[in-house]
Amino acid sequence: MIREIHENLKSGKITSLELTEKYFDSIKEKDDKILAYLTLNKDNALKSAQEVDDKIKKGEEIDLIAGIPMALKDNMCQKGVRTTAASKILDNYIAPYDATVVKKIKKEGVVILGKTNMDEFAMGASTESSAYQKTKNPLDLSRVPGGSSGGSAAAVAGEMAVYALGSDTGGSIRQPAAFCGVVGLKPTYGRVSRHGLIAMASSLDQIGPITQSVEDAAIVLSRIAGMDKKDATSAQSSGKLYEDYLQGDIKGMKIGVPKEYFGNDLNEEMRKISFEALEKFKELGAELVEVNIPHNEYALPTYYIIVPSEISSNMARFDGIRYGLSIDDEEKSKIGNGNLLETYLDTRENGFGDEVKRRIMLGTYALSAGYYDAYYKKAQKVRRLLRQDFEAAFKKVDVIFSPTAPEVAFKFGEKTLDPLQMYLSDIYTVTANLIGAPAISFPIGKMTEDGVDLPVGGQLMGKWFGEEELLNAAYTFEINNK
Amino acid sequence: MLKKEDIVHIATLARIGLKDAEIEKYQRELSLILDYFKKLENADTENIQPIGHITGVDNVLRIDEAFEGEVDVREGIFNNFPDTRNNKVKVKSILA
Numbered sequence: 148m149i150r151e152i153h154e155n156l157k158s159g160k161i162t163s164l165e166l167t168e169k170y171f172d173s174i175k176e177k178d179d180k181i182l183a184y185l186t187l188n189k190d191n192a193l194k195s196a197q198e199v200d201d202k203i204k205k206g207e208e209i210d211l212i213a214g215i216p217m218a219l220k221d222n223m224c225q226k227g228v229r230t231t232a233a234s235k236i237l238d239n240y241i242a243p244y245d246a247t248v249v250k251k252i253k254k255e256g257v258v259i260l261g262k263t264n265m266d267e268f269a270m271g272a273s274t275e276s277s278a279y280q281k282t283k284n285p286l287d288l289s290r291v292p293g294g295s296s297g298g299s300a301a302a303v304a305g306e307m308a309v310y311a312l313g314s315d316t317g318g319s320i321r322q323p324a325a326f327c328g329v330v331g332l333k334p335t336y337g338r339v340s341r342h343g344l345i346a347m348a349s350s351l352d353q354i355g356p357i358t359q360s361v362e363d364a365a366i367v368l369s370r371i372a373g374m375d376k377k378d379a380t381s382a383q384s385s386g387k388l389y390e391d392y393l394q395g396d397i398k399g400m401k402i403g404v405p406k407e408y409f410g411n412d413l414n415e416e417m418r419k420i421s422f423e424a425l426e427k428f429k430e431l432g433a434e435l436v437e438v439n440i441p442h443n444e445y446a447l448p449t450y451y452i453i454v455p456s457e458i459s460s461n462m463a464r465f466d467g468i469r470y471g472l473s474i475d476d477e478e479k480s481k482i483g484n485g486n487l488l489e490t491y492l493d494t495r496e497n498g499f500g501d502e503v504k505r506r507i508m509l510g511t512y513a514l515s516a517g518y519y520d521a522y523y524k525k526a527q528k529v530r531r532l533l534r535q536d537f538e539a540a541f542k543k544v545d546v547i548f549s550p551t552a553p554e555v556a557f558k559f560g561e562k563t564l565d566p567l568q569m570y571l572s573d574i575y576t577v578t579a580n581l582i583g584a585p586a587i588s589f590p591i592g593k594m595t596e597d598g599v600d601l602p603v604g605g606q607l608m609g610k611w612f613g614e615e616e617l618l619n620a621a622y623t624f625e626i627n628n629k
Numbered sequence: 630m631l632k633k634e635d636i637v638h639i640a641t642l643a644r645i646g647l648k649d650a651e652i653e654k655y656q657r658e659l660s661l662i663l664d665y666f667k668k669l670e671n672a673d674t675e676n677i678q679p680i681g682h683i684t685g686v687d688n689v690l691r692i693d694e695a696f697e698g699e700v701d702v703r704e705g706i707f708n709n710f711p712d713t714r715n716n717k718v719k720v721k722s723i724l725a
Contacts, residue, residue, distance in 0.1 A: 226705070227705070239709075240709055241705065241708065241709060242705070243701075243702050243703075243704075243705025243706045243708075243709065244699075244702050244705065335684070336683055336684055337684050337686065350682070350683060376691065379686070379689035380682070380684075380686055380689075382684065382686070442672065444668070445668065445669055445671075445672050448665055448666050448668045448669050449669065451662070451665070451666070452666055452669070459643060463644075466644075467711060468710075468711065468712075468718065468720055468721070469709075469710065469711075469718065470706075470709035470710065470711070471709070471711070472711075473711035473712065475721070486721055486722055486723065487720070487721040487722065487723050488644070489721075490721050491644040492644060492645065492646035493646055495643075495644055495645045495646065496645055496646030496647065496648075497646075499645070504645055504655075505655065505658060505659065505662075507643045507645060508636075508639045508640060508643050508645065508655060508659060509659060509662060509663075511639050511642050511643040512635075512639050512659070512663070515639070515642065522666060522669075524679050525669055525670075525672070525674060526669065527679030527680050527681075528672075528674035528677045528678070528679050528680075529669060529672050529674060530679075530680045530683075531677055531678065531679065531680040532672065532674065532677060534680065534683065566658055566661075566662065567661055567662060567665060570662075581683075582683065583683035583684050611684060
């Protein structure tokens with residue numbers, strides 16, 4: 148889609164200004180119901196569009212993503228723009244600088260339409276934990292868009308942005324992409340700089356694109372990838388253009404099928420659609436190979452120990468002193484008056500939502516004296532075992548297939564009363580984050596629930612820094628499955 | 630099952646004020662989740678080192694030198710301070 152728009156911009160068939168206006172019209176028409184956006188930034192967007200149009204008029208070369216309207220998840224800093232991470236504690240926060248990814252795409256002349264809704268601080272799998280609004284799935288308004296990048300996925304699926312950036316700590320790009328019938332890519336840990344991304348769990352967070360096609364995901368990844376001195380965990384990149392690796396041919400590629408992923412607890416219809424997708428890969432010339440992930444059953448508990456532990460540390464910065472909400476309510480407080488501890492307690496009690504408090508407390512407990520070895524240290528050991536499982540599997544295969552989520556988009560309120568049920572929605576996605584490998588979700592079929600056709604996402608996991616192969620596999624499937 | 634005192638203790642360590650009615654709710658929820666974590670006890674981790682950094686990046690160093698920040702970024706950071714005095718961030722007194 149990006150390439151087509153780019154050609155139309157270059158040939159003068161449409162201007163970036165017209166295109167941007169068209170997307171704002173679409174937002175005006177639909178977003179009252181879908182509620183994908185938290186903040187719109189029309190003035191800035193039109194200004195960026197005009198700049199690109201001027202360049203085209205002057206006959207200057209423009210990048211593939213120049214002049215193309217997109218959306219940013221609200222946990223990425225855009226200078227001068229309100230950035231809330233969907234939390235009341237950052238209600239009044241104006242980002243003082245651009246995140247590295249924002250800086251990079253701005254340099255190419257991108258048009259940022261606005262900031263999208265998400266689970267508060269990206270903690271959730273349905274976008275229901277946003278302190279502001281509940282984003283609806285554009286394909287069925289009674290269902291969630293997935294999460295935590297639910298606003299980004301809904302904006303793309305609802306044609307209110309050409310593409311969006313999301314962040315993925317345990318599936319937050321891939322699961323909403325699956326629920327909304329679009330493509331979502333979580334790059335290898337370190338592939339994309341996290342500078343300017345409001346941190347949830349720093350050893351797992353990664354920024355990536357949510358797009359309408361695999362080619363678009365490759366194009367966007369090329370523009371955001373690379374080493375950044377402001378993120379010490381970012382990795383060298385040779386300045387590759389990932390779109391150049393989409394050959395549309397996977398003959399001889401080995402696709403791993405972990406038997407642990409297709410156990411008895413997998414929904415029958417989901418299994419059927421997954422196996423049909425695998426058949427398709429076979430028809431396209433890939434070889435299916437059964438692989439083992441012996442420690443798979445430990446992935447989810449490991450993830451939900453490491454994540455809250457890192458959260459309890461990362462959230463300490465929201466202290467009512469340096470930015471955001473600050474409450475010092477002597478009436479409400481149980482201790483002292485006007486002192487530092489009171490400010491902490493009052494601010495965090497009022498500023499954080501339930502899921503954030505739950506995770507901070509879980510993490511505090513898991514890291515506290517006497518429990519550290521049993522929880523956090525144990526989890527970090529199992530994390531190594533999981534990585535070893537995948538190192539062994541990737542000796543035999545090139546990519547690994549599974550469903551993206553164990554279900555299709557669920558209804559509002561279905562899982563909010565039981566946090567553990569919500570966590571289980573991440574069962575197929577957390578592993579890629581734990582081991583740091585890249586993974587992509589792309590539409591593989593539809594499942595009918597209550598008379599509505601709902602999209603099913605398939606997930607491919609790739610080797611560390613092997614995005615080329617991963618994207619090519621998903622791309623080949625996509626172009627042959629229309 | 631976590632005791633009421635445990636929840637109060639954890640919340641205080643985490644610097645989160647709790648209403649009395651919330652204590653029971655978190656007692657129930659956190660206990661359920663901690664029970665789920667017990668699954669990990671079955672994993673054999675004998676002689677396995679905890680993993681530090683997943684892609685194996687080694688120490689990343691830079692020269693320790695001061696640099697002039699951009700003026701508007703500094704202003705932006707300053708404008709986000711909840712409370713200031715004489716061009717400085719104001720912190721509450723530590724002793725009551």
